[in-house]
């Protein structure tokens with residue numbers, strides 16, 4: 514029996530949508546199933562309370578340009594320098610785009626804006642983009658997968674696909690068994706105004722309870738403040754003035770005073786990654802690995818997943834999908850980048866969340882040394898910008 518489609522992508526979030534756009538050059542029939550409905554208006558209503566900044570690397574910018582969507586982003590704000598410090602300790606590291614001969618190390622954008630631009634593009638260019646289609650289960654049917662989903666009105670439907678690509682952000686239960694580590698931290702996101710200009714510097718400040726990032730965004734700063742769930746709950750409830758005072762106490766005076774905060778949102782943080790795939794199913798983006806946002810690498814890594822998978826799929830004919838070589842090729846190509854980013858972000862969280870005094874001093878020394886050795890710093894910056902193969 515011929516399958517209804519060659520590739521079914523579950524999830525039209527930033528990674529699934531990027532994959533669908535990159536597959537336009539392929540000979541394959543592609544169906545996208547996205548749980549959210551109504552596109553722009555629907556998505557904004559559901560999420561409009563959320564300030565959700567995302568730092569994109571220079572490498573991600575190049576990929577979004579190739580997908581034709583970079584020019585539509587509302588206000589990508591350049592990060593020219595990154596300043597890393599630890600609260601109550603010496604040592605700091607700065608990285609600079611100028612040292613790498615780049616105009617910017619990366620850009621800060623808004624998640625919702627990116628989601629909307631990508632989904633509008635998929636809607637406009639894709640003939641089989643199904644919104645309001647929530648996938649509930651997969652069953653094997655010969656060489657194909659039967660995808661079970663429900664429509665917005667509750668109607669159940671199915672389709673068969675030669676390959677399923679899960680880009681559901683890890684929301685679809687039971688697809689692949691993820692390895693999980695609860696960080697016992699939540700991330701609070703908001704937009705804040707400061708009396709001093711950000712000058713396109715992204716600040717990352719490590720504290721014993723979790724890191725705090727202030728990213729340049731338009732004329733304000735985007736805040737990602739990671740702390741214990743209890744403290745984040747308090748900060749979510751705090752009056753604006755009390756919140757801004759607490760922020761100043763933790764961050765210090767580098768940006769002057771904090772004068773305004775927008776609505777806040779909170780996200781639980783855990784590390785999840787798949788160690789094996791279900792036959793005929795490939796996971797990409799957060800469905801394959803959900804990282805701590807300490808280094809702002811989750812989407813950058815997921816976008817590289819989508820891009821590399823598309824490069825492989827664009828080179829094969831539909832009838833060759835039954836051959837497992839392409840699947841194997843993809844997994845091999847992505848292994849190093851994936852393992853390196855999981856280890857780097859997890860290692861950073863572990864290293865900086867321990868306030869054992871000798872370790873505190875060692876971190877200071879390490880940061881001072883790193884700050885003094887430009888080539889080493891630049892190697893790290895290149896890995897963050899272009900991935901493990903950069």
Ligand SMILES: Cc1cc2nc3c(=O)[nH]c(=O)nc-3n(C[C@H](O)[C@H](O)[C@H](O)COP(=O)(O)OP(=O)(O)OC[C@H]3O[C@@H](n4cnc5c(N)ncnc54)[C@H](O)[C@@H]3O)c2cc1C
Pocket residue numbers: 523524525526527528529546547548549566567568569624646647648649680681682683684685700702737780797798799800806808809810811812813814815
């Ligand atoms: C606080 C915070 C800050 C972050 N900062 C950064 C950063 O600075 N830089 C960076 O690179 N990354 C960052 N990240 C990570 C980044 O947000 C994710 O890596 C990225 O959103 C992953 O995209 P995705 O498309 O894989 O998943 P998602 O964004 O989760 O999208 C998944 C999509 O699948 C759909 N879906 C889910 N279940 C189903 C189903 N059953 N059927 C059909 N559709 C379904 C959803 O509706 C959604 O549209 C941050 C994350 C957090 C929490």
